[in-house]
Amino acid sequence: MLSWRELYAFVSGVTILLSLTVFSLLVAELLPQTSDAVPLIGTYFNCIMFMVASSVVLTVVVLNYHHRTADIHEMPQWVKTVLLHWFPWFLRMSRPGKKITLRTIKMHKRKKELELKDRSCKSLLTNVLELDDDFRQMSGGPSCGNYLRGMSASTLDETVAHVGGGACSVSQRELQLILRELQFITLRMRQADEKADLISDWKFAAMVVDRFCLIIFTMFTVVATVAVLLSAPHIIVE
Numbered sequence: 001m002l003s004w005r006e007l008y009a010f011v012s013g014v015t016i017l018l019s020l021t022v023f024s025l026l027v028a029e030l031l032p033q034t035s036d037a038v039p040l041i042g043t044y045f046n047c048i049m050f051m052v053a054s055s056v057v058l059t060v061v062v063l064n065y066h067h068r069t070a071d072i073h074e075m076p077q078w079v080k081t082v083l084l085h086w087f088p089w090f091l092r093m094s095r096p097g098k099k100i101t102l103r104t105i106k107m108h109k110r111k112k113e114l115e116l117k118d119r120s121c122k123s124l125l126t127n128v129l130e131l132d133d134d135f136r137q138m139s140g141g142p143s144c145g146n147y148l149r150g151m152s153a154s155t156l157d158e159t160v161a162h163v164g165g166g167a168c169s170v171s172q173r174e175l176q177l178i179l180r181e182l183q184f185i186t187l188r189m190r191q192a193d194e195k196a197d198l199i200s201d202w203k204f205a206a207m208v209v210d211r212f213c214l215i216i217f218t219m220f221t222v223v224a225t226v227a228v229l230l231s232a233p234h235i236i237v238e
Contacts, residue, residue: 006063013056020049040228047224051217058213065206070195075202083205091211095204 024045085105087093094100 006066010056010059010063013052013059017049017052017056020045020052024049040232044224044228047228048221051220051224055213055217058209062206062210062213065202065209068199068202070198073202075198075205079205080201083208084201087208087212088204091208091215093208093211 024042027039027042027045085100085108088095088100089102089105098104
């Protein structure tokens with residue numbers, strides 16, 4: 001859903017483009033039919049029309065990037081390399097808590113590989129199992145996992161069927177259900193974090209494209225204006 005600011009920017013671009021088209025038609029009607037020269041105001045209008053038309057198209061691209069989600073779009077590798085690293089470094093942009101420098105760009109790929117091999121944060125399932133073992137060791141008795149691993153399959157079934165209390169009072173089926181639920185919760189939390197990171201990357205890519213267009217269109221407008229003024233034969237009257 002577009003916000004009122006985004007809708008206002010898009011409608012303003014389209015309105016300016018239509019206005020310039022009308023002015024260009026009026027200038028063309030005012031010219032003599034036998035004139036072969038193009039007036040400077042017509043040349044300037046054509047340059048500005050080209051710039052406004054390009055800005056409208058790129059506004060649609062920026063809005064598309066800004067509202068992309070992880071469920072519909074996947075970010076290609078070239079978009080990550082160009083719009084998340086090289087362009088922000090060239091435009092001197094930075095993300096909250098992340099500085100984009102030439103060194104960080106070169107070390108990004110290696111850092112990703114190291115993070116996949118050695119994760120500093122443990123999963124929720126591992127933490128729960130470790131807390132369970134620590135609690136049972138503090139209580140003075142052996143953990144249920146160690147006790148069950150030391151038994152054979154036939155003895156395990158008989159023990160689970162007959163033992164009604166103690167450290168191993170929970171049945172094997174209930175333990176499997178608990179572990180399955182913990183794995184599901186861990187997976188959903190990991191997927192939610194990945195989706196949030198991907199949405200943040202798309203929004204930052206939209207900001208990069210918007211900043212790049214701002215610089216390019218500003219330079220184009222200044223250069224076109226100066227070129228048109230300097231080409232006028234009587235701009236400076238002595």
